[in-house]
Amino acid sequence: MCGIHAIVTHDGIPTLSDSLRRSLANRGPDHFGQVETRVNGKQGARLSLAFTSTVLALRGDHVTPQPFHDASTGSVLCWNGEAWKLAGQAVEGNDGEAVLARLLAAAADDDDDDDDAGGEAVLDVLRCIEGPFAFIFFDKPSSRLFYGRDRLGRRSLLVNRDDSGFVLSSVAETASPGWFEVEADGIYVVNLTREDDERGVFVSPSRRPWMIDQAADTILNIGQLNMTTPSEALPPLGSNSSVIRRLHEELTESMRMRVLHIPAPPKLEEGSNQTRVAVLFSGGLDCTVLARVASELLPQDQGIDLLNVAFENPRVALHRGQDVTTSIYEACPDRITGRKAFAELAVVCPSRKWRFVAVDVPYTETLAHRSQVIYLMHPHNTEMDLSIAYALYFAARGAGVAQERPSDAPQAYSTTARVLFSGLGADELFGGYSRHLAAFERSGYPGLVDEIKLDVSRLGKRNLGRDDRIMAHWGREVRFPYLDERLVRWAIETPIWEKCDFQHPETESRVEPGKRVLRLLAEELGMPSVAREKKRAIQFGSRTAKMESGRTKGTNLVTPMIHDGAG
Incomplete structure (x- = not known):
């Protein structure tokens, strides 16, 4: 970076x-x-x-x-x-x-x-x-x-x-x-x-x-989306499908380039914390699979930090009242799922030195950094941009309290990792948004293919530049394994029914149809609870959305502030 x-x-x-x-x-x-x-x-x-x-x-x-x-x-x-x-x-x-x-x-x-x-x-x-x-x-x-x-x-x-x-x-x-x-x-x-x-x-x-x-229907200057739709009813996408192993191979190769041979941070003393990578960690499906694959590749002396951010939202605090048994941070949806996924990783990879880093952000600190965040995300300038940017900004800072095992007492900690991993791109490639289900219910597989084509085609035009500016501020580089060119090409060329499976809803023995191929991979990697986690936007999981007013719209423009170099 x-x-x-x-x-x-x-x-x-x-x-x-x-x-x-x-x-x-x-x-x-x-x-x-x-x-x-x-x-x-x-x-x-x-x-x-x-x-x-x-x-x-x-x-x-x-x-x-x-x-x-x-x-x-x-x-x-x-x-x-x-x-x-x-x-x-x-x-x-x-x-x-x-x-x-x-x-x-x-x-x-x-x-x-x-x-x-x-x-x-x-x-x-x-x-x-x-x-x-x-x-x-x-x-x-x-x-x-x-x-x-x-x-x-x-x-x-x-x-x-x-x-x-x-x-x-x-x-x-x-x-x-x-x-x-x-x-x-x-x-x-x-x-x-x-x-x-x-x-x-x-x-x-x-x-x-x-x-x-290039052909007129080329996506992202990489390849052409497989627009084929099934001509007859198909059996459910299951654990015996070869596409799951192929996804594991593609993701492993993408991670191999990004996770190995990262130099130790400057001035790192011999025998000290050897953590060089961290995962932006909500406990959701996409990021937890990345953490699990990273553990397959990294030497055992290197730890992996799981950066989980939660905010004090004054509007939520107002409705909680005084009689509460859980802190406002521990009640955040992403903190709850993050701790569950951390516990599952600790069981499936017991020899890996995991470190769950709880990044708690008081409302006063959010306000203190507001002008800095608005400056960094510019020229993006909406309330939705700001709520997402807050979460990425403080998560990338990586300062909070950490536990190496779920039962450990938390200790003050700042990550030494200078490489961060993000699960961005999985929803677009594998059909993970609620609008993908809505498109299928409205128009079947043709509607679903059109919706995914729209999402994938605008990946390069949306938020990646903003996210880079926000997180690089802390001297860290964010890497997106799902957005490796070869993995993207394979994903868009794969038939839609081998990625998601809205024709066959979730049952007791069958995971959710959105991103089903990735959910089945999580099961194969020993993480059945993670495989069943629901999709949740970062601004709602960390509670940065609608901090002041429930009537604020994501499309509203933020009020500019003079940049003073804070942070």
Whole structure:
């Protein structure tokens, strides 16, 4: 994980504001670097460019400084993400260095005679990267600026463009108009030798597609959804289905890349806490399966932290009254399911050092961080954004009280993990939302397929950039195993009846039909209670929704506040 920033201006390079510098440094606390350069624009005008990168070192055996700067060509790369594979081959060592080497070789081969068609070799390198990333690459010999987010949009990149300059950044300068998410629909290219008019406004970036000659019905620039529907009644999806083993294999391979070879946190003393990964843990199906698969892969000396967040909601407290036997935090739905799932993991994996981290957030602390959260989630700006962002923000901070076994006395604790795992994506891929059931009841399998197609197709446009900005603030990287490109391709190509099974409702011996394949996998992994957990949105499970008023709508806009650098 890194913080990246670039600015192109006609009038010299402005100094980064203290708040923006601090926000970028929070994302990458291991190194702060800057590179400045100049290039001739239209009619010989001199353009000033500045690139900034901060580094959270999670690849290789040392901290690799950024921005990457090639002395022979003057080209610059700001890299934020993980290249798990390049052209199908696993990347060893530092992935940013590997990406830069390929980009430089490609840039040298590109034909620069045609302004509109040039840069194709560079584009081909970017297209072959598997993993979550955002990047800014300046090819100085051609004066081209390439930038973008991976085809699923798993890393944040914002753009602000006006007459005075062109700015790209992991986080906004301020929570003010003018900042927009860079779409995850392609790779963007700006030719800095061309400008629109005498005002010196930079030309609009050209968008290059992720896939060449892709079919019209391609989803997420990855593959085509299997739209087949059964022509006759099918037997229930059961434990003997081969698709369950295939899901286990796909998920294990996705987790293997993301959970192994994570370096120990800096300054970690020998023999001390060796926990390097944590799970954003509601106790629900998606996250608990990730924790269970992670335990299959990690060495036994490494623990796994389960970060479970609960909020003091004054509206809920008002209705509880004074005569209560359980704390307001322990009464939160996600705390209840979290403790149940923790107990089941402790039984099925007794040799693993689990640590259940109860993150309790008083209402006063929520208010104290409100301006910080609004700033980080910008340009998202609704009450629903805020309620989800609160939960992710405090969970990622990872500070609370911890237990290594359900019977242990809780102790104050802050996680040492710098990699967080999220179960996001499972509901969209495997039919886990209530609207999927409603679509099936309304229109059968054709309606269900259409609803899932809609959900999957907009994964890259919704909330991943926001979530990245929120959680990276604490110097941690969130990883999404269900959103691995190969797992996604397999999932969307799998027939709908092998993923969910609304034709056969839940019974005493049959788990819920939504995400049934994942529920059956949980059963196979020894977690029957987890397999039967109901879907619950994070804002309701942690009780961040409707904190002040039950009449607040999720679509209401939040009231902006001046960002003061809190937190």
